[in-house]
Each structure stands twice: as C-alpha cells, then as structure tokens.
Amino acid sequence: xxxYIRKIxxxxxxxxxxxxxxxxxxxxxxxxxxxIFILLGAHPxxxxxxxxDDILNKVDDLYRGTSSYGMMTMEVVTxxxxxTLSLEFWSKGKDKSLIRILSPLKEKGTATLRAGNEIWNYxxxxxxxxxxxxxxxxxxxMGSHFTNDDLVKESxxxxxxxxxxxxxxPRKGENIIELSCIPKPDAPVVWGKVAIDVRHxxxxxxxxxxxxxxxxxxxxxxxxxxxxxxxxxxxAVLTLVPxxxxxxxxxxxxxxxxxxxxLNDDVFSIRxxxx
Amino acid sequence: xxxxxxxxxxxxxxxRRTAITMAAVALNAIILITTYSxxxxxxxxxxxNATELVTGEAQIHSPGYLSDRSIYKTLENPxxxxxxxxxxxxxxxxxxxxxxxxxxxxxSAGALFWGVQPEREKTTFDxxxxxxxxxxxxxxxxKGIVLGKKLARSLNARLGAEIVLLVQAADGSLxxxxxxxxxxxxxxxxxxxRNAAIIHLEDYRHLFVLPxxxxxxxxxxxxxxxxxxxxxxxPRLVPDSEVKTxxxxxxxxxxxxxxxxxxxxLFGAIFFAAAGLGVMNTMLMTTYERSHxxxxxxxxxxxxxxxxxxxxxxxxxxxxxxxxxAVILGVAATxxxxxxxxxxxxxxxxxxxxxxxxxxxxxxALSIEAVAAPVVIMWIVxxxxxxxxxxxxxxxxxxxxxxxx
Numbered sequence: 001x002x003x004y005i006r007k008i009x010x011x012x013x014x015x016x017x018x019x020x021x022x023x024x025x026x027x028x029x030x031x032x033x034x035x036i037f038i039l040l041g042a043h044p045x046x047x048x049x050x051x052x053d054d055i056l057n058k059v060d061d062l063y064r065g066t067s068s069y070g071m072m073t074m075e076v077v078t079x080x081x082x083x084t085l086s087l088e089f090w091s092k093g094k095d096k097s098l099i100r101i102l103s104p105l106k107e108k109g110t111a112t113l114r115a116g117n118e119i120w121n122y123x124x125x126x127x128x129x130x131x132x133x134x135x136x137x138x139x140x141x142m143g144s145h146f147t148n149d150d151l152v153k154e155s156x157x158x159x160x161x162x163x164x165x166x167x168x169x170p171r172k173g174e175n176i177i178e179l180s181c182i183p184k185p186d187a188p189v190v191w192g193k194v195a196i197d198v199r200h201x202x203x204x205x206x207x208x209x210x211x212x213x214x215x216x217x218x219x220x221x222x223x224x225x226x227x228x229x230x231x232x233x234x235x236a237v238l239t240l241v242p243x244x245x246x247x248x249x250x251x252x253x254x255x256x257x258x259x260x261x262x263l264n265d266d267v268f269s270i271r272x273x274x275x
Numbered sequence: 276x277x278x279x280x281x282x283x284x285x286x287x288x289x290x291r292r293t294a295i296t297m298a299a300v301a302l303n304a305i306i307l308i309t310t311y312s313x314x315x316x317x318x319x320x321x322x323x324n325a326t327e328l329v330t331g332e333a334q335i336h337s338p339g340y341l342s343d344r345s346i347y348k349t350l351e352n353p354x355x356x357x358x359x360x361x362x363x364x365x366x367x368x369x370x371x372x373x374x375x376x377x378x379x380x381x382x383s384a385g386a387l388f389w390g391v392q393p394e395r396e397k398t399t400f401d402x403x404x405x406x407x408x409x410x411x412x413x414x415x416x417x418k419g420i421v422l423g424k425k426l427a428r429s430l431n432a433r434l435g436a437e438i439v440l441l442v443q444a445a446d447g448s449l450x451x452x453x454x455x456x457x458x459x460x461x462x463x464x465x466x467x468x469r470n471a472a473i474i475h476l477e478d479y480r481h482l483f484v485l486p487x488x489x490x491x492x493x494x495x496x497x498x499x500x501x502x503x504x505x506x507x508x509x510p511r512l513v514p515d516s517e518v519k520t521x522x523x524x525x526x527x528x529x530x531x532x533x534x535x536x537x538x539x540x541l542f543g544a545i546f547f548a549a550a551g552l553g554v555m556n557t558m559l560m561t562t563y564e565r566s567h568x569x570x571x572x573x574x575x576x577x578x579x580x581x582x583x584x585x586x587x588x589x590x591x592x593x594x595x596x597x598x599x600x601a602v603i604l605g606v607a608a609t610x611x612x613x614x615x616x617x618x619x620x621x622x623x624x625x626x627x628x629x630x631x632x633x634x635x636x637x638x639x640a641l642s643i644e645a646v647a648a649p650v651v652i653m654w655i656v657x658x659x660x661x662x663x664x665x666x667x668x669x670x671x672x673x674x675x676x677x678x679x680x
C-alpha cells in the first residue's frame with residue numbers, strides 16, 4: 001500500500017477515478033470468485049470456431065447476473081514480510097461484493113464492501129467505516145499486489161480493447177490460444193497491452209501478461225490447480241507477480257466456492273459491513 | 276588643501292545643474308540601498324523559512340531513503356546520533372515517516388504521517404508554533420494529530436475532531452487507530468499543506484509497527500554552524516548515512532535565490548549606468564564651459580594628468596556629497612521598511628515559492644554591505660564617467676581653446 005499511496009501523493013501515478021476503466025484491472029477482478037466463474041463457465045462448443053471477441057464476450061456474458069460465496073486464502077510475499085490472510089467473500093451481479101478477514105487476529109472482522117464504484121472499509125478495532133477516496137483506487141488492497149480498482153472494474157473488456165488471436169498451438173506442453181488485447185483509441189485504461197493464454201480445450205485461462213503504456217511487462221497473473229468446485233472446473237490458485245519485484249507475489253487460493261445462491265441486497269449494505 | 280576648495284567652488288559654479296545631478300545620483304543610491312536591503316530581507320526570510328521552519332539546515336537519512344522513501348530504510352539508533360550531535364552543540368530532531376489514509380465521516384484522504392518528538396521539534400524548529408489553530412502535540416503520546424491546512428480542510432476537520440488513521444504497517448498488517456486533532460498548521464508549502472499528518476513518534480511506532488529507527492534527523496543550528504562545515508562534519512559524526520544541506524534538499528529554492536541575486540546585479544547595473552551617464556553629462560558641460568580655463572592652465576604649464584585628476588576629483592566630490600545624503604535617507608527608509616515592512620497581502624496574499632511560504636509583510640534587512648556596496652560602486656561609476664570629459668579637457672590645445680574665448 002505504501003508504494004501506491006506514495007505514488008498517488010507524489011502525483012507520479014494516474015489517479016484512479018470511476019471513469020478510468022481497464023480491461024487489465026478488470027481482468028484482475030477474476031480474483032473475485034464471480035469473475036473466475038465467468039472465465040471458467042465459458043463452455044466451448046466443440047467444432048465451433050470462436051473469434052477472440054467471441055471468447056472474451058462469452059466470458060463477459062456469463063459473468064453478468066450471478067452470485068457467489070466462498071472462502072479463500074491470500075498469501076502476500078514482499079521483500080520485507082510475508083503474511084497469510086483467510087477471507088470470506090460474497091458477490092452478486094457485476095458490482096456488489098463483500099470480503100471479510102477471518103484471520104489473522106489483528107485484522108479479524110476487517111471488511112471491504114464494494115458497491116458500484118465505491119469501496120468502503122470497516123475497521124473493527126476502531127469501529128468505523130471509511131470510504132476509500134477515489135485517489136486511492138490504484139492503491140494496494142489489504143497490502144496485496146491487487147489494487148482497489150481491480151475490485152471495482154465493471155465495463156466489458158471488448159469495449160475497451162481490440163483482441164486478436166495471435167497464437168494457437170502447443171506452448172509449455174499445453175495446447176493453447178493466445179489472445180492479444182490492445183486498448184482501443186481513447187479507451188480509459190492503464191495497460192498498454194494484455195496478453196492472455198487460454199487452454200484450447202475449454203478456454204480456461206492459464207496466464208495473463210500485463211504491459212504498461214510503453215509495452216514493458218508490468219505484472220503476470222498465473223492460473224493453476226484446475227479442479228472441480230461447485231460443479232465447475234476452476235483454477236483454484238491465482239498468482240500475481242509484479243515484474244519489477246519478481247521476489248514478491250500475491251497468491252489467492254480458493255478453498256471453497258459456491259455459485260448461484262440467492263443473496264439479499266442487504267448483504268452488501270454498509271449496515272451489514274459493520275457486523 | 277587647495278584641491279578640495281577649488282573643486283568645491285567649481286562644483287557650485289552652476290548650482291542648479293550640479294544640484295540636479297547630485298539629486299539624481301543620490302536618488303539612484305537611495306533606491307539601490309533600499310532595494311538591496313529589501314531583497315536581502317526577502318532572501319534571509321526565505322532561507323529562515325526554509326530552514327528554521329521545518330527543513331533544517333541539513334538532514335541526515337539512511338542512504339537511498341530520499342529516492343524511494345521506503346519505510347524500511349531507517350537510521351538505526353537515533354538516540355545515539357542525537358547524543359553525538361548534542362556533544363557538538365548541534366540541535367536536531369528525529370522524524371519517522373509513513374504513508375496512509377486519514378478519514379473522518381465520509382471524507383477521507385491520503386496522508387504522509389510524521390512521527391516526531393514534540394519537545395525536540397519545539398526546541399529545534401518553528402513548525403510547532405506555526406499553527407493556525409490549536410496547539411502542537413503534547414510531550415507524551417496521547418494520540419493527538421496535527422494536520423496540514425489543506426488536509427484538514429478536505430477532511431472538514433476542526434480541533435477536537437476524531438480522525439481514523441489507516442496505514443499499512445511495516446510488518447504488512449493493517450494499522451488503524453483513532454486520533455484527535457489537536458492543531459492545524461498554517462500554510463507551509465503545497466506538500467505539507469496537502470498531506471502532512473503529524474503524530475507523536477511513540478504513537479507512530481505503535482501504528483506502523485516500527486519499534487526502532489527513524490527516517491530523518493533534521494539539523495538546525497540557527498546559522499551558528501556554516502553549511503560547508505555541517506556538510507563536512509555530519510558525515511563523519513554519523514557514518515553510514517546520507518547528509519544533504521537545504522540547498523540540496525530544496526534545489527528549486529536555492530536556484531531561485533541565486534537567480535534573484537543575479538537579477539539584482541543586473542538591476543543595479545542599470546541604475547549605476549543611469550547615474551554614471553548623468554554625472555558624465557554634468558562633467559562634460561562643466562568642462563566644456565571651462566575649456567578656456569583649462570587652456571589657460573595648460574598654457575601656464577599645468578600637466579594634462581593634473582587636469583584629469585582635478586576633474587575626476589570634482590566628480591568624486593559630487594558623488595561623495597550625494598551619497599552622504601543617500602546614506603542618511605536610504606538607511607532611514609530601510610530602517611522604516613525593517614520595522615514596518617511592506618504589506619503585500621493585498622497584492623498577492625500568502626505566496627509560496629518553491630514550496631516555501633513568504634510572509635505577506637515584506638521586511639528589509641539592513642546590512643553594511645547593502646549600504647556600502649551602492650556607495651562605493653557609485654563613487655567608482657562617477658569617477659569613471661568623469662574620465663572621458665577629463666581626458667577631453669586634458670587634451671585641449673591651449674592656443675585654440677583660449678582663442679575661442
């Protein structure tokens with residue numbers, strides 16, 4: 001968090017606002033269970049030839065109007081510390097989610113509510129709810145390598161990016177399709193390019209490479225441990241590595257996930273946030 | 276002492292012309308004296324604002340801290356460093372920094388937290404008294420917080436308001452605490468106004484889980500030790516550190532001061548040239564009128580050198596008399612400007628240049644240099660300006676010049 005806040009304060013980084021959307025950040029949303037569900041729920045029709053946009057749109061379409069609940073473990077490794085958090089999460093639709101920290105004890109009960117473009121944090125120690133300022137959107141979420149904006153993204157990425165299939169065939173022992181996405185002119189995004197490798201067999205993502213405006217690699221997100229959860233095949237582990245600090249990483253492990261529950265909107269209220 | 280008497284008499288042959296020239300020379304000198312004093316006052320005030328308020332004359336950091344401001348790049352054992360400095364009679368204050376979030380109600384903003392020792396800040400710097408409202412932190416950690424002016428405004432925080440602090444601690448955990456606003460700073464500079472949140476060092480250690488070490492030791496001797504000496508001895512006293520003087524820490528300000536020095540010289544040159552031309556004109560006229568006289572002197576065997584000397588002496592005498600008045604009036608004006616100052620608030624309000632606040636009341640600073648330099652240079656300019664008419668007179672042909680009469 002320090003890095004990001006410092007950059008914001010010093011003005012070296014674009015200040016995030018609700019208008020700044022990016023497929024990159026939004027793609028990270030994947031780490032939210034529902035986004036995962038989308039990607040994983042994309043059942044390819046055998047024998048059908050899909051274009052890049054088809055693949056990504058399927059993902060988007062499946063993403064909308066679903067709900068999820070689950071538990072996950074987040075491991076954050078930096079040059080100076082390593083910590084593991086247990087998290088419980090709920091999500092509904094494309095713009096509501098709630099994440100609560102179960103452990104460690106110091107942060108137990110700390111919760112993040114995302115409602116539309118706003119992020120609220122509940123701090124049990126001081127019993128206060130604080131709204132994240134829009135200038136903090138690109139700051140780290142809970143000390144991880146994910147940003148707050150990664151949680152908030154909701155526009156379709158085919159709206160912001162032109163995607164092409166740039167490679168098909170075996171790579172690292174897997175038959176893959178590589179999609180390269182370049183932001184459209186005037187698209188309000190922060191990444192210069194996003195390259196996604198998906199499995200040819202079921203279009204599940206394997207790795208996403210993010211590039212900055214100067215097309216230098218910025219961060220890699222790797223998907224692994226594909227397994228069946230709640231009736232769907234999902235990558236249970238997501239690993240985010242910042243390219244400039246290869247010794248650091250954030251690993252998200254889905255311990256349990258359930259889809260399509262009936263969740264009341266009250267779950268995503270500030271009142272519930274404080275419980 | 277015939278020379279003085281003759282010159283004096285010659286000067287007053289045409290009273291009006293000499294008086295006007297002397298008035299012009301005196302006015303130029305008065306303007307230069309007061310302007311230099313005003314500039315000097317501003318420069319001194321600026322340096323004081325820059326160093327006494329918060330920056331200090333020099334700062335000690337862990338190597339590389341200034342480039343990335345990492346919370347992990349600390350000076351270990353600040354107490355030992357402070358003790359060493361105290362033995363050299365160097366006053367200093369330790370500070371620890373960290374970024375985070377401050378929030379009140381639905382308002383929140385990013386902030387740079389300063390962990391300070393209030394007593395040391397008070398004895399070393401002016402910041403603890405530079406408050407628009409309230410008071411500085413108490414000597415004991417009581418979860419009080421002093422906010423920058425704009426930060427307080429953006430949080431809509433008044434004195435006594437409860438503020439939530441949310442930070443990423445050094446161990447990666449989330450630090451959060453409730454603090455109470457005890458003071459709000461006056462405008463200091465854009466950076467501090469917008470994001471400074473000052474807390475007690477002990478509160479800082481608790482919040483950021485940083486049990487030891489600080490990020491900065493700011494040194495302020497109030498001018499007792501020169502910058503050169505400080506930058507020479509500090510690295511020896513504190514090994515494994517990076518020492519920077521305020522000129523390096525505030526390069527924009529340092530450059531600005533040098534630039535204003537240069538522009539003052541240019542400004543002065545114009546005034547000296549104007550005064551010099553006035554003197555040259557007067558001397559040309561007087562020598563022209565007296566060409567028959569110089570011709571006669573030469574016919575009587577006066578050497579050209581002596582004529583040059585006489586004319587140059589007249590010019591100096593004129594300059595000397597003018598500058599006596601100039602010094603009296605200039606010093607009086609400067610003393611008035613030093614006492615009452617120019618209130619520029621109606622024109623500019625509170626001005627910030629290179630992150631340093633300028634007092635809206637602009638005061639002059641009287642110094643020997645600011646008075647002596649214009650006087651001496653004015654003398655030199657007047658004498659130089661008289662050399663041309665003097666040389667003309669010295670080269671006169673005695674026969675021709677006397678014939679003309």
